[in-house]
Amino acid sequence: NVKIQFIYDGTVLYNTYYGYYFWMIDDIELIETPAHLLNIDDETFGGWWIGYQSTGDVGIDYTFNPLNQASANPYRFESVVTNNGAADQYNSTMHVDVETLGSSVYTGSSSPMTIYTNTNDTLVTTTNFTPISTGIHQIKFWASSDSFPTTDTIGRSTIVTDTIYGVDFDWDSDGSNAGSGYYLGRSCGGQVLGNAFDIYEDDEVTSISFHVNDQSVAGAELNVELYEIDATTVPYSPIYLGESDSYTLTQNDIDSWVTLKLNPIQVYTSTTYIAAVRGFANPVDTSLISSSSNDNTLSFVQDNGCDIGSGGFGYWYSISKALLIRLNLGYEVPLSIEDDIFDGRLSVHPNPSKGIFNIDLVDVKNGDYLISVSNILGEEVYTETRGVNTTTSTTINLSDLESGIYMLNIQNRDSSISKKLIIE
Secondary structure, three states, X not given: OOOOOOOOOOEEEOOEEEOOOOOOOOOOOOOOOOOOOEEEEEEEOEOHHHHHHHHOOOOOOOOEEEHHHHHHOOEEOEEEEEEOXXXXXXXXXXXXXXXXXOEEEEEEEEOOEEEOOOOEEEEEEOOOEOOOOOEEEEEEEEEEOOOOOOOOOEEEEEEEEOOEEEOOOOOOOXXXXXXXXEEEEEOXXXXXXXXXXXXXXXXXXXXXXXXXXXXXXXXXXXXXXXXXXXXXXXXXXXXXXXXXXXEEOOHHHOOOEEEEEEEEEEEOOOEEEEEEEEEOXXXXXXXXEXXXXXXXXXXXXXXXXXXXXXXXXXXXXXXXXXXXXXXXEOOEOOOOOOOOOOOOEEEEEOOOEOOEEEEEEEOOOOEEEEEEEEOOOOOEEEEEEEEEOOOEEEEEEOOOOOOEEEEEEEEOOOOEEEEEEEEO
């Protein structure tokens, strides 16, 4: 026999009786727990759960992942599988499939295990995924057991890039997925906001990008900075490495991405860095950096006078949301052009994009350069000629073209270089 009792509980607080008005109970349904019921959640593709334990890194889910870093740090798939049923689940297995351009490029699964009723465990695929090309990669997670066919499928995404390291979900880099802002410059002080990035292949940082929240005010002053985390120091006390020139926000910067250049800073394997933006105290001008909802990340705010916690001036606090701050790694060095003809650096970013590409030519020979784009049939769809004096930056707009793969060609009178562009 089972008896369920419902009691009205009035409350006495400081000798005062507080009664409550409420809806009367109407229908009650008792549902038997099903014998077989698996659930999958807390999925991650960066190795978040095992990163600290076995590999010594943070294991962040990089939504924008440079190819050279992803090649050195293959995607590691994990999730928490829970048995909510009344019966033990034998041979419980997590499954993962990765697709790019509509084709599967990876399938994997965890080692099967028994998950007892009302318990859970973290399952990890027995193999990792190493991407071989840039572009969007769609990841699907699901779980099964001998008695339970499959759970719901959970989808995640990551973009393998040329140079961009990011943890946000602003896929089109247009601010459409920008969340609420964290204060950067306030009247009480200039905060520092930053995201952590693990480095798996030696490289150099050339710039940092950030999204200016729409509550910011034109005229606010800021700059970008790079820090190194000393894993042996607790609490965190990041080591300053370098910064950009000071920058003043314009009206066009509000609710937009801004990129500030650094003198190239070398970064090294097995080290964690913070890409940061610093604000400056101002009684009127306010600046904020937009946030994202990626849970498997590590982000910080340094308190410089606003007393947001008990740590004191200069203390670094971790914050609950990822920030729209990206680390931009070094340029691609043209390999098909002779050094004495094209002795410089080329950067194309973002790539993939919705059709807007920024092209930087740095330390190249002076002269006229023809910039052209062709489709996969070899038909020229864009062309312009630019005079270059050592260094230039330009933007090409291909947003009126269909999604697909195109070929960028840049040439002077002596030689040329080609690069693949991806329009999403």
